[in-house]
Amino acid sequence: MNFNKQLRRKRIKQGIRTKINGTKIRPRISIYKSNKAIYSQIINDELGNTLVSCSSIEIEKKGKKNMIISKEVGVKLAKKAVSAGIKNVLFDRSGYKYHGKIKSFAEGAREGGLNF
Numbered sequence: 874m875n876f877n878k879q880l881r882r883k884r885i886k887q888g889i890r891t892k893i894n895g896t897k898i899r900p901r902i903s904i905y906k907s908n909k910a911i912y913s914q915i916i917n918d919e920l921g922n923t924l925v926s927c928s929s930i931e932i933e934k935k936g937k938k939n940m941i942i943s944k945e946v947g948v949k950l951a952k953k954a955v956s957a958g959i960k961n962v963l964f965d966r967s968g969y970k971y972h973g974k975i976k977s978f979a980e981g982a983r984e985g986g987l988n989f
Contacts, residue, residue, distance in 0.1 A: 900924055903915075903967060913928070924959065928946065943981070952986070
């Protein structure tokens with residue numbers, strides 16, 4: 874079977890989602906990156922609600938590198954989550970490798986006060 878990048882990521886994402894399920898006590902951080910931005914949200918899968926969200930569009934990004942921007946998105950999401958009373962979360966990397974922007978985002982979220 875011939876796989877391309879999108880099909881490979883989709884297959885990995887489905888495998889991750891069978892193992893990870895966000896609850897009220899421990900919601901799930903979902904992350905998506907496009908060519909222009911990085912988006913993240915904290916989701917309660919039991920109710921299907923997005924509790925907190927953040928993206929790089931909200932951050933002033935003139936002259937900054939993508940790694941720095943993704944770390945700032947992680948910090949901002951963590952601050953919003955802590956103010957909403959969320960400390961412990963599950964990290965759903967959505968089929969992306971834990972490297973580069975995804976790793977930088979996770980480090981920023983940990984610095985902001987989230988535990989995963």
